Amino acid sequence: MTNIKSGKVSTTDIAAMDKQYRICLINSLLGYKSLNLLGTISEAGTTNLCVISSAFHLGANPPLIGMVMRPAREHNDTLRNIKATGQFTLNNVLPDWYKQAHQTSASYPSGVSEFGTCGFDEHYVAGFNAPFVAQSTVRVGLQLREIIPMEINQTSIVIGEIVEVLVNDALIGKDGTIDHVEAKTVTVAGLDAYFLPQSIARLAYAKPGIEPQELNQPG
């Protein structure tokens, strides 16, 4: 087992690391990550819920997100449901029940819904089949657009278009930015370290030769 001894490690050191140490280190290198509960439903009507930290903004017009799906067992229901129904939801995680959100990462047998097992209520909107999390304050419904198989490590990058946004008006600032402090959104670093952020400031659009300016409005 090779762990970090000095402040610098390179390729051969990384390859020689204990597997679990490497997973924890590499997963935590980029900092805080978007934390969401991913909701799906099978063609037979069985729901599925799993916590993910790999969703990323791909573009605003059309409104697109991407997310990485591992080839591992626990996500198979999710990816199969997305392929079968073409729909999924992303729901934020709150401090009151972040432990239940973490619990959705346990390897429940295929066909067991993490909604009921982990204590979440399903919420549906007309014209959209995938289940939202009733307890979340920021919820997004997505239509599958593309699945990119990554030959380099057998993961899949799933691209979805945002077709439903469920957010209370009070959480949205005048310019459209969601107030995640008011929404009580939790973030994660690495595999299992959960955090609640505190605002530093919002900054004005940056221009060459002009000092960075704080925006007064919180939202």
Added chain:
Amino acid sequence: MTNIKSGKVSTTDIAAMDKQYRICLINSLLGYKSLNLLGTISEAGTTNLCVISSAFHLGANPPLIGMVMRPAREHNDTLRNIKATGQFTLNNVLPDWYKQAHQTSASYPSGVSEFGTCGFDEHYVAGFNAPFVAQSTVRVGLQLREIIPMEINQTSIVIGEIVEVLVNDALIGKDGTIDHVEAKTVTVAGLDAYFLPQSIARLAYAKPGIEPQELNQPG
């Protein structure tokens, strides 16, 4: 201009939104994002630095990250440098100088280095050409593996393999997880809202039928 009036908006509402409102809303939907300074160098030796919030964990073995590069003007130097040299760095952002990090998003003319202009020092390691940010506490050097052109919106997903990790030993927990509170890592939501997270807890690996357990160690 159509903004959110009720708590639910769908595809046609999103398409009808004012462009800037849509950008702010869609960019902030997924919650907090990884915030990094992306360092590159041209073949002629001119460095470039820009703040990004689109880097994501792709896998631990091999150690891979992905990041979204927009087709827009300000990133052209960056993508050209990555293609030319095959290398780039990702460096975390600290509260003492997050405004300077934000300032790197300004549209400086091609050939002007944001290192000098925004007040950052370059740091180099033997055998690796791309510049690290001297002021950062968590720094990663990457080798280009793949560029995926996204036909759906003309962005590019850049895949890099982690070949250098520069982190002080004191910031790394026994299990390999980096302590981003000690590292003073800043996170971002939307385009310009900066935050400093506070720890809630770390949770043990989830197993079916076992209540979620807090881990005692902070790191």
